[in-house]
Amino acid sequence: MTGNGRRLLRGCAATALVGVLGVGAAACGGGSEDAAGGSAIGLTAALGTAPEEDAGQTLTYTDVTATRRLVKQDKALYGGLATYGIPEVAQAGYENRPLKETHGFDENDVDTSLQIGSDRWRLTGRFDVNAVTDGLKKLGFAESANDDGALLKDRNGGQVAVSASVRSLSLSPDTPPPALATPKASVADDPSYQAVARCVGDSTYYATFYGEAQKSRTPDVTLYAIGATVQADGTSRERLCALTSSPEGAARTADRLRATAASGERFAGATVDAGSGATPMVTMEWANGPQALPGDQNRTLQLPKLFMGER
Incomplete structure (x- = not known):
């Protein structure tokens, strides 16, 4: 990890899959555009x-507001999500110092x-630009100068951009943080992402999309979340939605999932539906x-491994 990574994420070694740990909470779909182009x-x-160029990346969405409520209501069930998809939260816990004190939010x-992916985050909310800076x-x-807000760089790598409503982070010196403004073309314009997002539902309190790059591993599945x-x-119920390339591919995918839902298996009792049509949407649901x-299946990657040819 770069010097900046250590500075921003000291104590996060135990959460190498922090992106997959991100858990969001539900609320109402859509959101609203703010002055910086952020979405609430x-x-x-x-x-x-x-x-749109990030369609091959793993994307983890967290509704932080709702997740905070869930953790407060039932820490035994939701406590594993208490990093809220914010990498600096884990650091503050390890250092036992208030995050506001060290990072201004x-x-x-x-x-x-x-x-x-593994090293970029985009947070929406309300930020004191001067305090973060x-x-x-x-x-x-x-x-550094930035028309949309403040841009800060560490000499060892890592960059942070912040406006009153968006804070974005990149741990790479060569990759800029996600833009403060929304892009002209996004993954949401992709019909595959639209279909899987509809299947997952906009009221999800977290969702992880496993990008289209995984098609090279599993030709049967175009995209899943x-x-x-x-x-x-x-x-709380979790749902896997896998957009498949053919009815035959859907049948194979459903069979793989049913094996994990059999008696004695980790997801025993889960329901699996092979979908219909030319490119069926296979679903699996469990309580x-x-x-x-x-979030357990994301942390262990048990279900994703099925689509990587592993058991």
């Missing part, structure tokens, strides 16, 4: 902030998180509980 809430709106200022300067960052919602009775905590 909603899965579909969040996907609209990821440029904390999870209470954040509405949503979108992680792009001052905090990063104390960590050794230097401010795993997300969770809280039902009217207060229970969360002590043996299937929200």
